[in-house]
Amino acid sequence: MKNVEKYQRGYFMPPVESLKWTRKEYIDHAPMWCSVDLRDGNQALIIPMSLDEKLEFFNHLVKIGFKEIEIGFPAASETEYEFCRTLIEKNMIPDDVTIQVLTQSREHIIKKTFEAIDGAKHAVVHLYNSTSVAQREQVFRKSKEEIVKIAADGARLCNEYREKAKGNIIFEYSPESFTGTEPEFALEICNAVLDIWQPSADKKVIINLPVTVEMSLPHIYASQVEYMCDNLKYRENVIVSLHPHNDRGCAVADSELGLLAGADRIEGTCFGNGERTGNVDIVTLAMNMFSHGVDPKLDFSDMPALVELYERVTRMKVYERSPYAGRLVFAAFSGSHQDAIAKGMKWRDEKDPDHWTVPYLPIDPKDVGREYDGDVIRINSQSGKGGIGYLLEQKYGYNLPKKMRENFGYAIKNVSDHKHKELMPEEIYEIFKNNYLNVSSPVSVSESHFVQETDGTITASVTAAIPGKGTAVYSASGNGRLDAVANALKNAIPLDFTIESYEEHAIDRHSSAEAVSYVGISANGKTVWGAGRNTDIIVSSINALLSAINHILKD
Known part of the structure; x- marks a missing residue:
């Protein structure tokens, strides 16, 4: 760089060595x-x-x-x-x-x-x-x-x-x-x-x-x-x-x-x-x-x-990256950072440690009046499944299975990449709801009845509305209620699929306990996911199955 010779060190060292401060580790008061x-x-x-x-x-x-x-x-x-x-x-x-x-x-x-x-x-x-x-x-x-x-x-x-x-x-x-x-x-x-x-x-x-x-x-x-x-x-x-x-x-x-x-x-x-x-x-x-x-x-x-x-x-602004106070100082957009934070927070819930040690967060954002959802995990095209899943769980109570988080994560990243913008929590939830949760079109089920057979199997009678066929009752047996419903629906629609994964958990929001179910099915060489939510766990699981099926049929 030009003109460097114009400058010189303008300070003065003390006349005696003053280095006692170097032996101190930290400021203790x-x-x-x-x-x-x-x-x-x-x-x-x-x-x-x-x-x-x-x-x-x-x-x-x-x-x-x-x-x-x-x-x-x-x-x-x-x-x-x-x-x-x-x-x-x-x-x-x-x-x-x-x-x-x-x-x-x-x-x-x-x-x-x-x-x-x-x-x-x-x-x-x-x-x-x-x-x-x-x-x-x-x-x-x-x-x-x-x-x-x-x-x-x-x-x-x-x-x-x-x-x-x-x-x-x-x-x-x-x-x-x-x-x-x-x-x-x-x-x-x-x-x-x-x-x-x-x-x-x-x-x-x-x-x-x-x-x-x-x-x-x-x-x-x-x-x-x-x-x-x-x-x-x-x-x-x-x-x-x-x-x-x-x-x-x-x-x-x-x-x-x-x-x-x-x-x-x-x-x-x-x-x-x-x-x-x-x-x-x-x-x-x-x-x-x-x-x-x-x-x-x-x-x-x-x-x-x-x-x-x-x-x-x-009339001044606090820079977004200003330590402790900036709008983005606790925000993680990177997928690997989000995953580490989400796992660190889960570890805290499990272990209840005395000291704060969450990766990438030097202090607990709540100690300075900030919130985890919206302040810590921020979603854009660089985000990963861990952060997206963590936000959905913290904000709305949905604890997606690991493989479903990955599937949903790619969907969110594609939307963010296409729109060239950060997605807010309510936008992420809207995408989840529209594409995965209680999707009742083109196929819907209005009733399901079950009979326990003497050999231990379950027979399901399912009232389903099928495009081009109208509403009819379809029956089949299986080794459980969800398996029986799946077999009955196979009799109604031209889709060969296998249930690969099923998980469920309770969700308690606004004082009304509900069940959430997640179903992953494989068809045509790929796994597709659906989610269901209802006060009845059976209805919730059927809704999750239908959501996955409808996802495939829509495609």
Whole structure:
């Protein structure tokens, strides 16, 4: 690719080796979560949310379980300021929820920020200034000492305004563009701010290490985070926070490795909305923990409701393949995948295991408010008999014999291939019903009577309507009722067939128990299937036989 020489690695390794995080296997507890949907996420929208939309989203974030929510940059616009004041004045912030507001290290902005949070019971004032080489040289054109002074001056101003404020206010500092900053300088400026704020056990300080722009592989970021965690002053009273963006598509990995490296807190958004490629997707991050048996302390059990709200108020879309939340993330179209899922679900029914191990499904879709039928097994021309049969069983209660599933599967695939579209469950059931179930044309049976003979055989008298012959009674004997009916029908129609398979099961839908029968007959060198359904098992089996016979006669 052309112009590759234009680019170079713009990150910095820590001055000492920081690899303790590599010895950890997984994240064993939930971090502190801070949603920035209403600030970072909102500022990245083409059409920012209205006040009512932000209030609705805020309430839903609280419902999910967020205890810290960054609500905006109140000095940036009157809309942001009004939102903050509305939450406080209308007493909409639960006592266990802390709002967070962002401010640059400039006095008039800090002053306006403290005015905005006046009356809040719990608030985080988030101070930041940019520290990277590129920002220092190109944007601010200041020395390291001057950049440190910007941060220190802002920290002192925060102290002064907090002394006059009411409520529980804690501070957060971000060396913005941390990933493009020399780790030694990031440490120096953070420690300078900490010296001013003097964190204590009852007044902790948050040091946020933002991936303002992703520049490295995730393990580099983890090493940077570990270096900071190991060398920050007052560490026992400092909450190390991460705010990863997704420029290289690695925000989730940055966050996970950063937590292994010692971070305590994550700032991100639902579904990863944010500037450029977005923030870390908290849904994915939290659900990854959930899939390892770790409670993320956030409740995504009604994922469809969150998706609906998010798409409506942000005018953004959750990608169909977005982990855990996308419309198709649990969907299996492939025949082999469908078969494995169907067998895995059957195994669960048989064994009732303690843990979820179904092939191809990392979590139970029902744990995020999704259903097996329609969400998991999806039918198109690539689907297989296992998935099609599973859907018919789960949705409508028909447990087709293995060979019949194969026959029906080919029929469904042919329809989907011809129409070039996915088939919905109701369409699949309609095909089954029209072609296999209680098919009473061209031959129909209105009555059947049976006599037990002394030699153990059964004689059947069948009243059948035959095209060209009208309605008549036909009799024959067999080694069972269905065999006797089959022999009687052979006397009525010019078709030589043999019953190859018969299965039955009860079906209980809408409080009326019925029997379903499946019959496979061989004729003219091929096996054809039919199904019958009735409250009487004998009638059900005859209907299944007739369905198979009529299938052949129609052909």
